[in-house]
Amino acid sequence: MIQIEKISFSIHGDGRGSLIAVENNKEIPFEIKRVYYIYGTNDGVTRGLHAHKKLKQVAICVSGSCTITLFDGFDKKQIFLDKPSEGLIIKEMIWREMHDFSEDCVLLVLASELYDEADYIRDYNEFMEAVKNDIYS
Ligand code: TYD
Numbered sequence: 001m002i003q004i005e006k007i008s009f010s011i012h013g014d015g016r017g018s019l020i021a022v023e024n025n026k027e028i029p030f031e032i033k034r035v036y037y038i039y040g041t042n043d044g045v046t047r048g049l050h051a052h053k054k055l056k057q058v059a060i061c062v063s064g065s066c067t068i069t070l071f072d073g074f075d076k077k078q079i080f081l082d083k084p085s086e087g088l089i090i091k092e093m094i095w096r097e098m099h100d101f102s103e104d105c106v107l108l109v110l111a112s113e114l115y116d117e118a119d120y121i122r123d124y125n126e127f128m129e130a131v132k133n134d135i136y137s
Helices: 124-132
Strands: 006-008 012-014 017-019 034-039 047-052 057-063 066-071 076-081 086-090 095-099 106-111
Touching: 047 124, 057 076, 066 086, 076 086
Parallel strands: none
Antiparallel strands: 006 086, 012 017, 034 106, 047 095, 057 086, 057 106, 066 076, 066 095
């Protein structure tokens, strides 16, 4: 069974509104080397459709909502994200698909490594082969 690991961030709320802070190796279980965000996603679009050999990520839906499907080669889970106070951990060697983005969705991603195309597995059959043969563990 694929384990879904979510992090609940503390909200520093007061009369003005809310603030969430995350730090390396505290709320986030790795050193953050890169941050990117996905927004303005067109209707019906699915993003991701790849796995990473080493990269770990935490995905936070800071606005709106989206669904992330995670697949470890055996088991698949759909996770609905709609809270800025919740982070989804996506470990290495997990096939991910992001879909059903609301118009106002901003999906923030914190990553453990700099961008490296060589770390991507974009071919589904190659991913299944790698899982079967335990290549990148
Ligand atoms: P892509 O991997 O297709 O995004 P997704 O996983 O959401 O489907 O990335 C889209 C483009 O952005 C592609 O040309 C690579 C580039 N990119 C970077 O330059 N740096 C990054 O950190 C990321 C995630 C993507």
